Amino acid sequence: MNHRLITFGDVSRFYGEVLGINRVNLAIPPGITSLVGPNGSGKTTLMNLMTGLIRPTRGDIRVLGVRPDDPEQLGRIVGYCAQFDAFPKGLTGYQFLHSFLRIRGMNEAECAQRTAAALQTVNLTGAAERPVAAYSKGMRQRIKLAQAIAHDPQVLVLDEPLNGLDPMARAETIALFQQWGAAGRHVIVSSHILHEVDRISDQVILLSHGYVVAEGQIQGVRSEVKDQPMQILVRCDHPNALAARLFLQNHVVEAKIHPDGRGLLLRTTDADEFYLMLNRIVLETDLTVESVAPADDDVNSVYQYLIGGEGGTV
Amino acid sequence: MNRLWFAQIAGVIRLEWKKTFLSRRGWWVYLLALAPVAIALMHSLISLRFAARRPHTVFQDAQAFAVAFEAFFLHLGIFFGCIGIFSNLFRGEMLEKTLHYYFLTPMRREFLVIGKYLAGLIVALVLFLLSTGLTFWLMGRHQGAAWSDFFWHGPGLAQMGWYLLVTALACIGYGAVFLIAGLFVRNPMIPAAVVMVWENLNPFLPSLLKQISVIFYLKSLCPVTVDVPPPLSVLVTDTNPAPAWIAVPGLLLVSTLVLAYAAYSARRAEINYSE
Numbered sequence: 229m230n231h232r233l234i235t236f237g238d239v240s241r242f243y244g245e246v247l248g249i250n251r252v253n254l255a256i257p258p259g260i261t262s263l264v265g266p267n268g269s270g271k272t273t274l275m276n277l278m279t280g281l282i283r284p285t286r287g288d289i290r291v292l293g294v295r296p297d298d299p300e301q302l303g304r305i306v307g308y309c310a311q312f313d314a315f316p317k318g319l320t321g322y323q324f325l326h327s328f329l330r331i332r333g334m335n336e337a338e339c340a341q342r343t344a345a346a347l348q349t350v351n352l353t354g355a356a357e358r359p360v361a362a363y364s365k366g367m368r369q370r371i372k373l374a375q376a377i378a379h380d381p382q383v384l385v386l387d388e389p390l391n392g393l394d395p396m397a398r399a400e401t402i403a404l405f406q407q408w409g410a411a412g413r414h415v416i417v418s419s420h421i422l423h424e425v426d427r428i429s430d431q432v433i434l435l436s437h438g439y440v441v442a443e444g445q446i447q448g449v450r451s452e453v454k455d456q457p458m459q460i461l462v463r464c465d466h467p468n469a470l471a472a473r474l475f476l477q478n479h480v481v482e483a484k485i486h487p488d489g490r491g492l493l494l495r496t497t498d499a500d501e502f503y504l505m506l507n508r509i510v511l512e513t514d515l516t517v518e519s520v521a522p523a524d525d526d527v528n529s530v531y532q533y534l535i536g537g538e539g540g541t542v
Numbered sequence: 543m544n545r546l547w548f549a550q551i552a553g554v555i556r557l558e559w560k561k562t563f564l565s566r567r568g569w570w571v572y573l574l575a576l577a578p579v580a581i582a583l584m585h586s587l588i589s590l591r592f593a594a595r596r597p598h599t600v601f602q603d604a605q606a607f608a609v610a611f612e613a614f615f616l617h618l619g620i621f622f623g624c625i626g627i628f629s630n631l632f633r634g635e636m637l638e639k640t641l642h643y644y645f646l647t648p649m650r651r652e653f654l655v656i657g658k659y660l661a662g663l664i665v666a667l668v669l670f671l672l673s674t675g676l677t678f679w680l681m682g683r684h685q686g687a688a689w690s691d692f693f694w695h696g697p698g699l700a701q702m703g704w705y706l707l708v709t710a711l712a713c714i715g716y717g718a719v720f721l722i723a724g725l726f727v728r729n730p731m732i733p734a735a736v737v738m739v740w741e742n743l744n745p746f747l748p749s750l751l752k753q754i755s756v757i758f759y760l761k762s763l764c765p766v767t768v769d770v771p772p773p774l775s776v777l778v779t780d781t782n783p784a785p786a787w788i789a790v791p792g793l794l795l796v797s798t799l800v801l802a803y804a805a806y807s808a809r810r811a812e813i814n815y816s817e
Contacts, residue, residue, distance in 0.1 A: 280646075301648065314640050316643065317567070317638065331557065
């Protein structure tokens with residue numbers, strides 16, 4: 229049993245006849261892990277399973293070695309910012325955080341200190357004494373986040389945590405995620421804002437219809453998608469000449485001159501062979517290459533290839 | 543139980559009071575509980591004013607309280623008060639989608655059930671014990687020295703003690719029943735209606751069925767017997783009241799068993815707000 233991983237062993241969850249997730253096997257290391265998938269793909273089910281709010285129909289789950297059906301242990305190491313935009317009635321932001329810390333058994337002084345710290349982290353100190361019911365959508369999102377982090381958990385599970393946040397708060401929140409991830413914590417994030425997921429994730433888990441369709445670092449996931457030619461952008465001074473040479477190769481299926489005339493966007497079925505050939509071309513001709521970079525090894529593109537929908541490619 | 547468990551239960555009680563019982567939502571229960579106090583006060587004031595026109599004895603006042611206690615406190619006040627207090631402890635959280643906050647805390651779910659039950663029970667006991675005591679006291683207060691004599695030197699104090707015990711047992715028993723109803727049933731008013739019909743039919747049920755109810759044991763403990771008035775009285779089946787040594791521990795045992803099952807169920811419960 230690995231005490232540094234969140235593991236799912238052949239986990240399935242059904243809601244009556246309806247499939248939540250099926251035969252999921254995962255080993256999630258520390259860092260920021262993004263769950264990506266369309267509505268109903270099983271993201272929330274996966275999160276609810278690892279936080280013990282629901283139980284698997286089949287299979288075994290361990291969160292840093294703890295079974296989710298052991299709330300006394302799990303609650304100490306996990307913080308969950310759930311999707312529900314609901315709060316106990318009649319409480320101020322301060323009371324909301326403080327009350328649930330008291331239920332954890334902490335003493336008054338520790339609760340007060342942790343509450344103040346959590347409020348400060350999410351920039352809600354000024355609104356602490358206002359009722360949560362009077363908060364804006366963004367403030368409610370932040371107070372949920374504060375409640376999830378107040379006890380300093382090792383594992384943070386965040387269901388659409390960027391929803392309702394303004395750009396400034398979004399940037400601050402992403403910076404927090406990165407800080408927690410860098411500190412060796414597990415930060416599990418579901419989000420439909422793919423470009424932001426792409427920017428912050430150490431690894432991604434792509435879900436579709438209850439199945440994990442891909443997992444790992446995004447570049448690795450992209451390279452596994454063999455049926456979609458890799459897109460590569462080459463910035464150079466003679467893209468026409470380069471295109472002419474490349475079209476002689478079987479593995480290059482498409483090449484487009486960049487609109488600014490100083491680059492070539494191509495699609496190849498064999499990226500390794502392409503890079504070797506590009507080296508040869510550079511040596512043999514007077515072509516000056518400024519940069520070579522994959523153009524579709526981001527979450528957006530991978531999402532598009534594996535799941536389809538709104539994910540845009542270059 | 544160790545100190546952490548006590549601290550967690552105390553934390554649940556504090557939070558429940560803060561968000562439910564000290565809020566505007568709980569007002570109707572307070573009004574329900576204190577209504578008989580107001581009626582008893584009115585009775586006292588009217589009797590003082592019209593004492594000459596409608597004279598009555600302290601024993602008639604004690605009998606009037608017995609009728610009011612059975613008809614109002616047992617069948618309506620405590621019953622509906624407990625529905626309001628206990629059935630929402632879990633069901634209210636599910637409807638408002640806030641139960642997951644509790645489920646994510648590192649506490650045994652059994653203690654969550656105990657904490658919520660105790661929060662409700664303390665409120666119910668304070669309200670209804672206060673209401674029963676005050677109503678009893680005010681019912682004959684206009685009799686002056688005669689009531690004081692009845693209370694301190696006659697059967698008054700003992701009667702009030704029994705009524706308070708019955709009130710407490712009613713809160714404990716109905717509290718447990720409605721807490722578990724709130725855990726299992728989407729609309730707790732349905733089991734509440736079934737229980738109410740069953741409890742109200744109690745005098746007319748055969749002896750064996752009578753004993754499968756809360757009200758039978760509560761009535762057995764009441765110090766003054768209240769007969770069903772004619773013509774319904776012909777339908778009443780005679781059954782010996784349960785002795786106190788059975789009724790009191792019996793009700794406590796049944797309540798404990800119900801709570802134990804609620805705790806077991808909470809341990810296995812999942813969050814599924816769309817259910």
